[in-house]
Amino acid sequence: MASVSTTAPNAHTRAMHNDLGREDQTLLLFAHLMEGGKEDDETVESLGKLTKLLNDDVEATKKGEKSITAVIDSDCVDTILCYLDMRQTDVVRGHAALCTSAYLKAAGEDGSKKLSAFFLDRIQRGTYDDYIVAFCVAATIFPIVPDLTSELFLSEGFLPSLGPLMRRKWKSRKVETACLEMLNAACMHSHCREAVQKYCIDWLEEIVDQDTEQVVESMYTTDPDTATQEGSVSMRRHSIHVQNLAAVVLTKLRAVQPDQAPPDLSDPSQPRIQPATTSVEDLSKKFTQMLIKDPEHSSQSSVEGLAYASIRAKVKEDLAGDPQFLKSLVKTLESAPPRSPLMYGALSIFLNLTQYRPALTEEQKRISQLKAYADAVGKLQPDPLNDNEHVSARCKRVFEAGLTPVLVTISKTSSVASLTLIISILNSLSMTPSMRGPLAQQGAVRLLIGAWTNLPEGDPKNMTVRRTAAQALARILISTNPMLVFGGSTPINTAIRPLVHILLPDQTVDTRDLLPTFESLMALTNLAAVDDDTRRTIVRVAWKDIEELLLYNNPRITTAAVELVCNIVQSPEQAEALFADTSKPQAQTRLKILVALADAEDAATRSAAGGALAALTGYESVVKAIAERERGPEIILGLCEDDNEDLRHRGVFVLLNMVACEGQAGKLAREKFLSKNAVEILKTVVTRSKRREIVELAVQSLKLMLGKE
Numbered sequence: 280m281a282s283v284s285t286t287a288p289n290a291h292t293r294a295m296h297n298d299l300g301r302e303d304q305t306l307l308l309f310a311h312l313m314e315g316g317k318e319d320d321e322t323v324e325s326l327g328k329l330t331k332l333l334n335d336d337v338e339a340t341k342k343g344e345k346s347i348t349a350v351i352d353s354d355c356v357d358t359i360l361c362y363l364d365m366r367q368t369d370v371v372r373g374h375a376a377l378c379t380s381a382y383l384k385a386a387g388e389d390g391s392k393k394l395s396a397f398f399l400d401r402i403q404r405g406t407y408d409d410y411i412v413a414f415c416v417a418a419t420i421f422p423i424v425p426d427l428t429s430e431l432f433l434s435e436g437f438l439p440s441l442g443p444l445m446r447r448k449w450k451s452r453k454v455e456t457a458c459l460e461m462l463n464a465a466c467m468h469s470h471c472r473e474a475v476q477k478y479c480i481d482w483l484e485e486i487v488d489q490d491t492e493q494v495v496e497s498m499y500t501t502d503p504d505t506a507t508q509e510g511s512v513s514m515r516r517h518s519i520h521v522q523n524l525a526a527v528v529l530t531k532l533r534a535v536q537p538d539q540a541p542p543d544l545s546d547p548s549q550p551r552i553q554p555a556t557t558s559v560e561d562l563s564k565k566f567t568q569m570l571i572k573d574p575e576h577s578s579q580s581s582v583e584g585l586a587y588a589s590i591r592a593k594v595k596e597d598l599a600g601d602p603q604f605l606k607s608l609v610k611t612l613e614s615a616p617p618r619s620p621l622m623y624g625a626l627s628i629f630l631n632l633t634q635y636r637p638a639l640t641e642e643q644k645r646i647s648q649l650k651a652y653a654d655a656v657g658k659l660q661p662d663p664l665n666d667n668e669h670v671s672a673r674c675k676r677v678f679e680a681g682l683t684p685v686l687v688t689i690s691k692t693s694s695v696a697s698l699t700l701i702i703s704i705l706n707s708l709s710m711t712p713s714m715r716g717p718l719a720q721q722g723a724v725r726l727l728i729g730a731w732t733n734l735p736e737g738d739p740k741n742m743t744v745r746r747t748a749a750q751a752l753a754r755i756l757i758s759t760n761p762m763l764v765f766g767g768s769t770p771i772n773t774a775i776r777p778l779v780h781i782l783l784p785d786q787t788v789d790t791r792d793l794l795p796t797f798e799s800l801m802a803l804t805n806l807a808a809v810d811d812d813t814r815r816t817i818v819r820v821a822w823k824d825i826e827e828l829l830l831y832n833n834p835r836i837t838t839a840a841v842e843l844v845c846n847i848v849q850s851p852e853q854a855e856a857l858f859a860d861t862s863k864p865q866a867q868t869r870l871k872i873l874v875a876l877a878d879a880e881d882a883a884t885r886s887a888a889g890g891a892l893a894a895l896t897g898y899e900s901v902v903k904a905i906a907e908r909e910r911g912p913e914i915i916l917g918l919c920e921d922d923n924e925d926l927r928h929r930g931v932f933v934l935l936n937m938v939a940c941e942g943q944a945g946k947l948a949r950e951k952f953l954s955k956n957a958v959e960i961l962k963t964v965v966t967r968s969k970r971r972e973i974v975e976l977a978v979q980s981l982k983l984m985l986g987k988e
Contacts, residue, residue: 301332301335301336301339301344301347302345302347302349302350304328304332305329305332305347305350305351306350308325308328308329308332309329309351309355309358311325312325312326312329312358312359312362313354313358319368319370319371322362322371322374323370323371323374326359326362326371326374326375326377326378327374327377329359329378329381330374330377330378330381332347333347333348333378333381333382333384333385334381334384334385336348336385337384337385340385346385346386347385348382348385348386348389348390351382351386353393353396353397356382356390356393356394356397357397359375359378359379359382360375360379360394360397360412360416361412362374362375362378363375363376363379363412363415363416363419364411364412364415365411365415365453365456365457365460366411366453372419375419376419376423379419379420379423380423383420383423383424391424391427394416394420394424394427395427395430395431397413397416398413398416398417398431399431399434401413401416402437402440407451407453407454410444410454410457410458411453411454411457414454414457414458414460414461415457415460415461417431417432417461417464417465418457418460418461418463418464419464421461421464421465421467421468422464422467425467425468428465429465429468429470429471432461432465432468432471432474433470433471433474438474438475438477438478438479439478441458441478441479441482442478442479442481442482444458445458445482445486446482446485450516450517450518450521452518452520452521455517455518455521455524456520456521456524459521459524459525459527459528460524462475462479462483462528463524463527463528463531463583466528466531466532472531472532472535475528475532476532479528480529480532483525483528483529483532484529484557486517486521486522486525487522487525487526487529487557487562487565488557489516489517489522519577520576520580523569523577523580523581523584524580526557526562526565526566526580526584527580527583527584527587529557529562530559530562530563530566530584530587530588531587533557533558533559533562533588534559534587534588534590534591535587535590559588559591559594560588560591560593560594560597562584562588563584563585563588563589563591563594563597563598564597565584566580566581566582566584566585566588567581567585567597567598567601567604569581570582570585570604570607570608570611571603571604571607574607574610574611578611578621579620579621579624582608582611582621582624582625582628583620583624585598585624585628586624586627586628586631589627589628589631589632590631592662592664592665592669593664595631595632595664595665595673596664596669596673598628598632599632599672599673599676599677600676602676602679602680605676605677605680606680606681608625608628608629608680609680609681609682609685611625612625612626612629612682612685612689613685613688613689615689617689617692617693617694618692618693618694618697622689622693622697623694623696623697623700626697626700626701626704627700629677629682629700629704630700630703630704630707632673632674632677633670633673633674633677633704633707633708634670634703634707635667635670635707635710636661636665636666636667636670638792638794670707671710671711674707674708674710674711674714675711675714677704677708678708678711678714678717678718682704683705683708683717683718683721683722683723684721684722686701686704686705686723686726687721687722687723687725687726689701690726690729690730695734695740695741698730698734698744699744701726701730702727702730702744702747702748702751703747705718705723705726705727705751706747706748706750706751706754708723709723709751709754709755710754712758715754715755715757715758715759716758716759718755719755719756719759719763719764723751723755724752724755724756724764724765724769724774725768725769727748727749727751727752727755727777728752728769728773728774728777730744730745730748731745731748731749731752731776731777731780732773732777734748739787742785742786742787743785743787745777745780746780746781746785746795748777749777749778749780749781749795749799750781750794750795750798750799752774752777752778752802753778753781753795753798753799753801753802754798754802756774756778756802756805756806757798757801757802757805759805761805761806761808761809762809771806771809771813772812772813772816774802774806775803775806775813775816775817775820775821776820778799778802778803778806779799779803779817779820779821779824781795781796781798781799782796782799782800782821782824782825782828783796783824784796793833793835793836796828796836797835797836797839800825800828800836800839800840800842800843801839801842803817803821803843804839804842804843804845804846807843807846807847807849808846808849811850811852811853814846814847814849814850814853815850815852815853817843817847818847818853818856818857822857825840825843825844826869828840829841829844829872829873829876830872834879834880834881834883834884837876837879837881837884838881838883838884838887841873841876841884841887841888841891842887842890844873844887844891845887845888845890845891845894848891848894848895849894854894854895854898855898857869858870858873858895858898858901859895859898859900859901860900861900861901861903861904867904870895870901870904870905871908873888873891873892873895874888874892874905874908874911874914875914876888877889877892877914877915877917877918878910878914878917882921882923882926885918885921885926886923886925886926886929889918889926889929889930889932889933890929892905892915892929892933893929893932893933893936896933896936896937896940897936899940899941899942899944899945900944902936902937902940902944902945902948903943903944903947903948905937905948906937906944906947906948906951907947911951912948912951912952912955912957913955915930915933915934915937915952916930916934916952916955916956916957916960917930918930918933919931919934919960919961919964919977920960920963920964924968924969924970924973927964927968927973928970928972928973928976931961931964931973931976931977931980932976934952934957934961934976934980935976935979935980935983937952938952938980938983938984939979939980939983949983949984952984953984957980957984958981958984958985961977961980961981961984962981964977965977965978965981
C-alpha cells in the first residue's frame with residue numbers, strides 16, 4: 280500500500296478529506312484504521328466514512344470512474360476483517376460488518392478472492408488468535424454472502440478439524456465461543472447444516488452433556504498435581520456460556536429434523552445399545568430453566584434456542600403450560616433493547632405458540648387429504664397439538680401472561696420485522712372472541728391502526744402485513760362497543776380505511792379468501808351504528824365496494840353488506856342521497872335491489888333487507904316506488920307471512936309505514952296491498968304471533984287499510 284501520513288483524524292485532517300480524491304481519501308482512512316490505540320468513536324468514524332465511499336463507489340463506477348477498490352490490497356482487507364473480532368466492542372464490530380458488506384459489493388469477484396484467502400490463511404496458521412478472527416469473520420459474513428461463506432465452510436477438511444480443536448484438554452473459551460457462533464450462523468444454510476450434523480454432532484452433544492463434577496474428578500485421578508495449578512479446573516471444562524451456545528446449535532439441527540422412530544431392537548443389524556441423544560424437548564427444558572433462573576446472563580442463548588425449539592408442537596404445549604416461563608419471557612421481551620435479536624427472538628417464540636394453521640379452501644383440503652393418503656409413513660399427517668383447539672388454549676395462556684401491553688409499548692420502537700411478528704401475534708389472539716374486548720382495552724386497536732397507517736403502502740413486502748393488521752382490527756371491532764374503544768388521540772374514523780382495505784380481494788393470492796371481507800363488513804356495521812359522521816365517512820370511502828357486495832354470490836357476504844346498509848340508512852342524509860331521491864336512476868336501481876333482497880332465500884339476508892326498508896319507507900318517494908313495483912307489495916307481505924317472528928316484525932313495520940303514508944303514495948300503497956289479500960294475511964299475523972308489538976303493528980295496519988282510523 281502507498282505510504283501515507285498517519286496523523287489522527289482531527290478537525291484539520293477531516294477538513295483535508297474534502298480536498299482529496301476518492302482514492303486518496305480511501306488510503307488515508309485505511310492508514311487511520313491500521314494505527315493502534317484509537318478510541319472506539321474514532322474507529323467508528325473512519326469505518327463509517329469508508330463504508331460511505333464504498334457504497335458511493337458502485338454508482339461512481341457506473342459513470343465510468345475508476346473504482347477505489349483498486350487501491351484496497353490484501354493488507355487493507357485484513358484490516359477491515361480484523362475489526363470483526365469478538366474482542367472488539369459491539370459498536371465497532373457493527374460498523375465493521377457494514378464496511379465489509381459495502382466492500383464485497385463494490386469489489387465483486389476480487390473481493391471474494393481476498394476474503395477467501397484471508398479465511399484459509401488464518402485457518403492454516405492455526406493459532407488461537409487466528410482461529411478466533413477467522414471464525415468471527417465467517418459468522419458475520421454468512422448472512423452477507425452466504426454462497427461464498429458456505430463454500431469456505433464446506434471446504435475439504437475444515438469441519439472435521441473442529442472436533443479435535445473443541446476436544447483439546449486445555450480450553451480457550453474465546454475460541455470455543457467464536458467457533459460455536461460460526462456454526463450457529465452456518466445452520467441457516469441447509470447444506471452447511473447437513474455438514475454440521477455429519478461432522479460436529481458428537482462433540483456438540485459432549486459439550487451440552489458435560490458433567491462438571493466428572494471433569495474435575497477425572498482431572499485429579501489422572502493428574503494429582505492439578506490442585507496446585509491456578510485456574511486449571513476452569514480451563515479444562517467448557518464454560519456455561521459455551522454449553523448454552525452448543526445447545527442453541529444443537530437445537531437448530533434437531534428442530535428442522537422430523538422425529539425419528541424408535542429403533543427396532545428385534546432387527547439383528549441394530550446395535551443393542553443405542554447412543555444417547557439430546558432431544559429438542561430436553562434442550563427446550565434446559566433453555567426454559569436458564570431463562571427462569573438466570574435471565575440476566577442467559578436470555579440471549581435461551582431465547583434463540585427456544586425460537587427454534589418452539590417450532591415443535593410438543594415444545595409449544597410445554598412452554599404454554601408453564602406460567603412462570605411465560606411471565607419470564609414477557610419480562611425479557613419488555614426489557615430487550617429495541618430492534619435487537621433478543622426482541623425478535625422472544626417475539627418469534629410467542630408467534631410459534633399462538634400461530635394457527637392456515638385456513639384451507641375445500642379444494643385445498645381435498646388435495647391435502649390426497650397427499651396424506653399417498654404417504655405410506657404418514658409423515659404428512661398434521662400434529663393434533665397444532666389443531667385450533669390447542670392453539671386457542673395456548674393463545675389464552677399467552678394473553679393471561681400479560682403480553683398485550685408489552686406488545687403495545689415495544690411496537691413504538693420496533694423494526695418492521697418485529698412489527699410484523701407483533702401483528703401476527705395479535706391476529707392470532709383476536710381469533711378468540713372473549714379476548715377481543717380486553718385486547719381493545721389494552722391498546723391493541725391503536726397499535727393495529729398505527730401499524731396499518733405507518734407501514735409503507737407501496738412496498739410489496741408490507742401488503743400481507745397490512746392486511747393482517749386490518750383483519751385483526753376488524754375482529755376486535757366486531758365484538759366491542761366502539762364508544763368504549765375510540766376517543767381522544769384515536770378517533771373512530773381512523774379505523775375505517777384499514778377496514779375498507781380488506782373489503783377488496785388480496786391481489787397477492789390466486790384464490791380469494793372471503794373471511795376478511797366478511798369480518799370487515801361486520802366491523803363497519805358496528806361502527807355505522809355510532810353516529811352520522813361515521814356513516815358519512817364510510818359512504819365516502821367505501822360505498823362503491825359495499826354496493827358491489829350486495830349482489831355477491833355468497834349469502835354471508837350479501838347479508839353482511841345489507842346489514843351495513845341497514846345501519847347506514849339510519850342517517851337521513853345517507854338515506855335520501857342513496858335511496859330516497861328516486862328521480863335519480865341509481866337510487867331507483869338500489870331500491871329495486873334492496874326490495875329483491877327482502878325476498879332472498881337466506882333468512883338473514885331477508886331480515887337485513889327488511890330492516891333497511893323499515894328505515895327507508897319513512898320517505899314518500901320510497902313508498903311510491905315499492906308500491907309501483909310489480910312484486911313490491913307481495914315481497915313485503917311475504918315477510919309478514921314468514922315463520923320467523925323477527926322477520927314478521929320487520930314485514931308488518933314496513934307495511935304500516937307504507938299504508939300510513941300520506942298523499943297519493945299512501946293511497947296507492949293501501950290499494951295495492953288490499954288487492955294482494957293483505958287483510959287476510961294480517962289477520963293471520965295477529966292470530967299466530969306471540970309478540971305483542973307485532974300484533975299491535977298488524978292491527979294498526981288493518982285499521983288504516985279498512986278506513987277505521
